[in-house]
Amino acid sequence: MNIFKNTGLNNELLRAVTTLGFEKPTPIQEKIIPEILNSSRDIIGLAQTGTGKTAGFGLPLIQKINIEDRSVQSLILCPTRELCMQITEDINNYAQFTGGLSVLAVYGGANISPQIQSLRKGTHIVVGTPGRTLDLIRRNILKVNRISWLILDEADEMLNMGFKEDLNAILETTPSEKQTLLFSATMPADVRRIAENYMKQPLEITAGKKNTGADNVEHHYYVVKASDRYAALKRIADINPMIYGIVFCRTRNETKDVADKLIQDGYNADALHGELSQAQRDHVMQRFRKRTLQLLIATDVAARGIDVNELTHIINYNLPDDPEVYLHRSGRTGRAGKSGISITISHSREGRRIRELENLIGKKFLHKMIPGGREICKKRLFNLIDKVENVEVDESKIESFMPAIYKKLEWLGREELIKHFVSVEFNRFLEYYKNAPNLNIVPDKTASEKRKRNGNTDYANIYINIGSKKGMNPSNLIGLINEAMGKRDIPIGKIDVQRNFSFFEIDRTYDQKLLEVFDRAVYEDQAVVVEIKNGQVKSSSGKRKTHTNGNGNYRSGTRTRKRIKR
Ligand code: ADP
Numbered sequence: 001m002n003i004f005k006n007t008g009l010n011n012e013l014l015r016a017v018t019t020l021g022f023e024k025p026t027p028i029q030e031k032i033i034p035e036i037l038n039s040s041r042d043i044i045g046l047a048q049t050g051t052g053k054t055a056g057f058g059l060p061l062i063q064k065i066n067i068e069d070r071s072v073q074s075l076i077l078c079p080t081r082e083l084c085m086q087i088t089e090d091i092n093n094y095a096q097f098t099g100g101l102s103v104l105a106v107y108g109g110a111n112i113s114p115q116i117q118s119l120r121k122g123t124h125i126v127v128g129t130p131g132r133t134l135d136l137i138r139r140n141i142l143k144v145n146r147i148s149w150l151i152l153d154e155a156d157e158m159l160n161m162g163f164k165e166d167l168n169a170i171l172e173t174t175p176s177e178k179q180t181l182l183f184s185a186t187m188p189a190d191v192r193r194i195a196e197n198y199m200k201q202p203l204e205i206t207a208g209k210k211n212t213g214a215d216n217v218e219h220h221y222y223v224v225k226a227s228d229r230y231a232a233l234k235r236i237a238d239i240n241p242m243i244y245g246i247v248f249c250r251t252r253n254e255t256k257d258v259a260d261k262l263i264q265d266g267y268n269a270d271a272l273h274g275e276l277s278q279a280q281r282d283h284v285m286q287r288f289r290k291r292t293l294q295l296l297i298a299t300d301v302a303a304r305g306i307d308v309n310e311l312t313h314i315i316n317y318n319l320p321d322d323p324e325v326y327l328h329r330s331g332r333t334g335r336a337g338k339s340g341i342s343i344t345i346s347h348s349r350e351g352r353r354i355r356e357l358e359n360l361i362g363k364k365f366l367h368k369m370i371p372g373g374r375e376i377c378k379k380r381l382f383n384l385i386d387k388v389e390n391v392e393v394d395e396s397k398i399e400s401f402m403p404a405i406y407k408k409l410e411w412l413g414r415e416e417l418i419k420h421f422v423s424v425e426f427n428r429f430l431e432y433y434k435n436a437p438n439l440n441i442v443p444d445k446t447a448s449e450k451r452k453r454n455g456n457t458d459y460a461n462i463y464i465n466i467g468s469k470k471g472m473n474p475s476n477l478i479g480l481i482n483e484a485m486g487k488r489d490i491p492i493g494k495i496d497v498q499r500n501f502s503f504f505e506i507d508r509t510y511d512q513k514l515l516e517v518f519d520r521a522v523y524e525d526q527a528v529v530v531e532i533k534n535g536q537v538k539s540s541s542g543k544r545k546t547h548t549n550g551n552g553n554y555r556s557g558t559r560t561r562k563r564i565k566r
Pocket residue numbers: 021022023024025026029047048049050051052053054055307309335336
């Protein structure tokens with residue numbers, strides 16, 4: 001039996017909940033559903049987004065509504081049209097076995113006449129944005145002076161969006177005898193004031209830490225030059241072929257700009273910003289919901305109330321000024337038990353702000369490296385091969401075309417044929433990434449940090465396909481690394497030169513860059529192949545060669561030193 005039963009919901013609602021696949025109540029639902037069913041006390045519900053607040057108030061509300069009476073019994077106010085529609089849809093789902101319940105969404109940016117007509121027919125629950133709701137109240141079409149339940153959903157967002165006056169005006173016309181439920185992710189002074197003015201000794205229910213990001217969201221950041229932001233975004237999209245997410249930009253212009261470029265570059269992306277007409281917005285949202293669009297590029301305002309689950313990524317094209325905004329953004333992924341990644345493309349001076357966010361969220365941000373061309377091409381290639389391998393082949397449908405196709409491709413052998421198929425899809429990436437530069441900025445360390453690191457360097461172990469047979473020795477190898485990296489002070493650890501290949505250690509901070517710079521390197525007419533290996537460099541004997549440095553000299557036979565200092 002579904003453990004929602006303990007909350008006191010009736011059979012019709014329990015059936016709906018089971019149909020929707022909810023197995024057990026979320027923490028806030030567990031607390032709030034019995035409270036609404038059994039008392040008429042005002043409640044403040046504080047919980048981050050994605051904790052199931054809609055069902056928390058929606059289910060018990062449906063149970064308490066008197067279906068016989070078709071006058072407006074409950075008003076639900078929320079910040080955006082998107083959210084109005086979402087809540088209305090959710091309530092209809094919850095009431096699918098209840099029968100006779102009517103719920104109506106009213107919001108601005110849409111023709112008011114149909115909304116007026118529907119209201120005249122009578123409805124039990126109205127879900128509205130503050131502006132349009134007040135308009136309908138003033139026209140005397142919507143009467144809220146007899147409601148029994150008032151719900152303020154995402155109260156902090158409503159106030160952020162400048163609905164304070166409208167909210168006060170609406171609240172003034174509601175009866176004093178009613179149950180008021182206020183939901184908010186945060187509790188700023190403005191929200192507190194509304195609660196003080198319009199609620200009676202509210203019971204405060206919190207679920208989880210009210211001000212933190214979801215547990216199943218990972219926070220990653222990349223450090224690039226401001227001018228490389230777009231290139232970095234593309235690589236992030238390329239290395240995640242199944243990405244489904246929102247890219248947050250600061251301004252409308254930036255939103256348009258990024259979206260236009262992505263579309264031109266062949267990505268499934270589009271923009272959502274305040275300049276679009278309502279019909280355009282709806283169209284974009286519909287495509288995003290259906291996953292025809294993989295990337296939605298949006299401003300914070302335009303993205304408010306977008307309630308799409310299963311987003312794999314949130315991308316902060318810039319860090320927002322307000323840390324709370326970061327929380328809202330990242331809270332749009334990792335919902336309903338799914339995991340998600342919130343990515344920030346930052347520049348080198350934003351380290352302190354990342355630390356601030358870490359403190360606020362109570363979680364480490366992972367510094368990631370923008371992948372290099374080779375890595376991306378490999379990932380896309382295997383993604384493609386995977387698709388080819390797993391695609392469903394409908395023999396009956398393609399049968400009639402196959403003889404002609406076989407005939408046309410007859411001259412190609414199996415391997416050739418595979419190469420051709422791969423190239424069709426792949427040439428775009430190969431070409432684009434042919435000479436792709438490294439976009440990562442390795443932050444300059446302060447002198448003291450440098451010293452600290454030198455004493456305790458975290459090394460990556462690198463394999464290189466060149467050994468003594470080709471004349472390689474440690475000093476040549478160091479020279480080769482310095483030349484390729486364009487730097488002479490990179491900590492290099494143990495070096496182990498074998499006949500046909502060698503191993504060496506390099507400060508892990510530089511390993512990705514190393515892979516990139518060696519990508520197309522040639523040594524004595526041989527293409528260089530380098531790979532990161534786990535584990536330590538093996539030394540062939542106790543009397544391993546050691547390198548002190550300098551200017552390309554090395555001494556052998558001395559006692560092993562930990563690393564080469566140069
Ligand atoms: P909030 O309003 O707190 O941000 P929502 O009410 O929009 O969150 O719910 C987030 C998602 O979780 C929705 O997709 C909803 O269908 C789902 N959900 C809600 N309650 C449950 C539950 N008990 N079990 C599983 N999923 C749930």
